[in-house]
Amino acid sequence: MSIRTNYEKWYEGDEYYWGTEPGSFCDELISLCPPSSDKKVLDIGCGEGKDAIYMAQQGYDVSAFDLTDNGIRKTLRLAAEKGVSINAYVDDINTFSLDEQFDIIYSTGTVQYLFDENKEAFFKKLEKMTKPDGIVFINVFVEKSFLELPPDWDKEEKMWKPGELFTFFADWKVERIDEVIFEDNSGGVLHYHCMDTIICRKVVS
Numbered sequence: 001m002s003i004r005t006n007y008e009k010w011y012e013g014d015e016y017y018w019g020t021e022p023g024s025f026c027d028e029l030i031s032l033c034p035p036s037s038d039k040k041v042l043d044i045g046c047g048e049g050k051d052a053i054y055m056a057q058q059g060y061d062v063s064a065f066d067l068t069d070n071g072i073r074k075t076l077r078l079a080a081e082k083g084v085s086i087n088a089y090v091d092d093i094n095t096f097s098l099d100e101q102f103d104i105i106y107s108t109g110t111v112q113y114l115f116d117e118n119k120e121a122f123f124k125k126l127e128k129m130t131k132p133d134g135i136v137f138i139n140v141f142v143e144k145s146f147l148e149l150p151p152d153w154d155k156e157e158k159m160w161k162p163g164e165l166f167t168f169f170a171d172w173k174v175e176r177i178d179e180v181i182f183e184d185n186s187g188g189v190l191h192y193h194c195m196d197t198i199i200c201r202k203v204v205s
């Protein structure tokens, strides 16, 4: 079992650390690429599966991976509880390899675990794995001189530079791009995050 991050411990219990409600970005993705059983979705760093299960419930064919064994165990449990089937497995954002293409690829709250030396290769992989007209959604935590490092920041996590994420998508059609600062009370200590987000479409001319 991998113990590179704190999540193995946080996901141990029966309750869902992140809850079971999907992120609001899921409905944005659904409206940009409406579901059907032949449309494939990939969730990179699926946690305990709240978003992946929601996407499967909409009718997509969903694959999802996460480094944390307990996250995948809980993802499969949630899928069974909700009566959907998904392909969920343990893998690493730094080294994974997939020889297939997806209509939607997303990663939320996870890309800060990508090592610097793997960034270029990761975004090339994403480009290759996205079908023509397919959608990618990524968000990253970015550093701001006026914000302190969050109290529960892992030793493996790495802040990105503001705007850095967007530079990897110069040739894509941007559907939404933004940077927001928000409050977080995880771990019982109020703190702030700054996050860059992009949703974009692969245009093949």
Ligand SMILES: C[S@@+](CC[C@H](N)C(=O)[O-])C[C@H]1O[C@@H](n2cnc3c(N)ncnc32)[C@H](O)[C@@H]1O
Binding pocket: 005, 007, 018, 044, 045, 046, 047, 048, 049, 050, 065, 066, 067, 068, 071, 091, 092, 093, 094, 107, 108, 109, 110, 113, 114
């Ligand atoms: C902030 S959580 C987000 C989880 C999920 N996307 C969600 O929104 O509920 C970050 C996730 O990244 C996963 N993670 C950490 N390092 C990883 C790696 N190298 N490869 C894949 N997943 C990783 C953790 O196990 C954790 O589930």
